[in-house]
Amino acid sequence: MKLYDFSLFPNPRRARIFIAEKALQIPIEQVDALAGANRTPEFLKKNPSGGLPVLELDDGSCLAESVAICRYLEGLHPNPNLMGRDSREQAFIEQWNRRMELELFAVAARFFQNTGAFFKGRVPQVPEYGELQRANVVQRLRRMDAELAGREFVAADRYTIADITALVGIDLFCGYGGQPFPADLANLKRWHQAVSSRPSAKA
Amino acid sequence: MKLYDFSLFPNPRRARIFIAEKALQIPIEQVDALAGANRTPEFLKKNPSGGLPVLELDDGSCLAESVAICRYLEGLHPNPNLMGRDSREQAFIEQWNRRMELELFAVAARFFQNTGAFFKGRVPQVPEYGELQRANVVQRLRRMDAELAGREFVAADRYTIADITALVGIDLFCGYGGQPFPADLANLKRWHQAVSSRPSAKA
Numbered sequence: 001m002k003l004y005d006f007s008l009f010p011n012p013r014r015a016r017i018f019i020a021e022k023a024l025q026i027p028i029e030q031v032d033a034l035a036g037a038n039r040t041p042e043f044l045k046k047n048p049s050g051g052l053p054v055l056e057l058d059d060g061s062c063l064a065e066s067v068a069i070c071r072y073l074e075g076l077h078p079n080p081n082l083m084g085r086d087s088r089e090q091a092f093i094e095q096w097n098r099r100m101e102l103e104l105f106a107v108a109a110r111f112f113q114n115t116g117a118f119f120k121g122r123v124p125q126v127p128e129y130g131e132l133q134r135a136n137v138v139q140r141l142r143r144m145d146a147e148l149a150g151r152e153f154v155a156a157d158r159y160t161i162a163d164i165t166a167l168v169g170i171d172l173f174c175g176y177g178g179q180p181f182p183a184d185l186a187n188l189k190r191w192h193q194a195v196s197s198r199p200s201a202k203a
Numbered sequence: 204m205k206l207y208d209f210s211l212f213p214n215p216r217r218a219r220i221f222i223a224e225k226a227l228q229i230p231i232e233q234v235d236a237l238a239g240a241n242r243t244p245e246f247l248k249k250n251p252s253g254g255l256p257v258l259e260l261d262d263g264s265c266l267a268e269s270v271a272i273c274r275y276l277e278g279l280h281p282n283p284n285l286m287g288r289d290s291r292e293q294a295f296i297e298q299w300n301r302r303m304e305l306e307l308f309a310v311a312a313r314f315f316q317n318t319g320a321f322f323k324g325r326v327p328q329v330p331e332y333g334e335l336q337r338a339n340v341v342q343r344l345r346r347m348d349a350e351l352a353g354r355e356f357v358a359a360d361r362y363t364i365a366d367i368t369a370l371v372g373i374d375l376f377c378g379y380g381g382q383p384f385p386a387d388l389a390n391l392k393r394w395h396q397a398v399s400s401r402p403s404a405k406a
Contacts, residue, residue, distance in 0.1 A: 048346070048350075049302060049306065063294055063295060063298055064298055064302075065297065065298045065301045065302065067297065067301065068294045068295070068297040068298040068301060069294070071290065071293055071294045071297055072290060072291060072293075072294035074290070075289070075290020075291070075293070075294070076290070086278070087274065087275060087277070087278020087279070088275060088278070090274055090275075090278070091266055091271045091272070091274045091275035091278070092264075092266060092271070094268065094270065094271040094274055095266055095267055095268045095271040098268045098270065098271060099252060099267075099268065102309075103252065106305075114332075124335055126329055126331050126332040126335065128329050128331075128332075129317075129329040129331075129332035132327055132329065143251070147251075
């Protein structure tokens with residue numbers, strides 16, 4: 001097995017954190033997306049969408065999409081459990097992972113894509129749209145703070161994939177996106193410090 | 204169990220098709236989102252994000268997010284299988300479902316939200332961004348046509364949740380979105396006719 005990665009991108013980080021939480025040893029190969037290495041004919045055979053990460057299995061099959069990669073690894077290595085122990089818990093964790101992805105992570109990404117200097121000339125940018133997404137992220141972080149008032153983690157009584165998605169989304173927003181971490185949100189801050197202090201956060 | 208639905212919206216349609224494919228009898232209650240019934244304090248207790256569909260379980264718990272609802276029902280009723288028979292197949296079907304969602308369905312939705320008369324005054328619209336999304340959908344449909352050259356369905360040798368997501372995304376684009384179905388794409392057309400002729404498509 002091998003993970004095609006690009007260390008600067010947020011989606012590969014989701015997979016790397018997941019792998020680190022499970023203490024798996026999977027060889028990693030960097031694909032320099034800034035130099036277009038994810039758009040070569042050879043790489044597009046692995047993932048025609050050009051996205052990273054991609055997990056190459058031992059039979060040569062390639063699996064793309066970070067959450068699909070996590071699900072495959074969860075099946076192989078169920079412990080520590082990050083995606084649910086039975087189908088009911090799997091469904092509720094998927095609910096939260098999707099909320100964190102669709103209402104936070106992906107919105108932060110569209111904010112950055114439409115406003116960030118990094119993307120200038122790489123993709124068509126519509127700053128007005130990006131600003132709306134920034135406001136949506138800020139609003140979602142306020143709701144997240146309220147949600148975390150009564151609980152330690154996003155989706156369950158333990159750390160799950162939903163915490164990974166939320167962490168990477170927030171770090172994208174406040175890191176590359178250059179936005180201040182909303183320090184007045186005490187529950188969010190406590191949660192962010194806790195998940196950031198796990199060794200996996202550096203993966 | 205009860206499904207909170209709004210028949211005009213695309214995400215509830217995903218759940219309804221899934222339920223019809225499994226021939227499940229689940230009571231359905233309409234929530235008139237046009238009249239704001241999904242924003243009442245009572246409904247926000249069921250889903251604080253305000254989205255539909257929501258599945259209310261027999262113990263009163265509420266599960267939101269169409270794909271999470273599908274996963275829960277798949278666990279209860281594994282046949283016919285729509286999300287993978289083992290963890291490897293589950294991962295590859297999830298890969299395709301995510302591609303159809305993130306590269307097609309969600310892009311079509313953002314096109315419509317940013318250009319459609321329906322959303323005028325309901326959400327801030329940025330038509331320039333919407334037009335870019337329209338072009339992205341058209342480009343993705345061309346790729347989908349090529350992908351379907353060698354196979355009958357999107358993700359596996361049989362109908363799966365990825366076909367549902369793609370169908371609902373295309374019907375959103377060509378229906379509410381008012382875009383012509385790209386009739387020159389023969390493989391896409393053959394697939395679309397096949398999945399549209401299943402009784403579940405009318406659910």
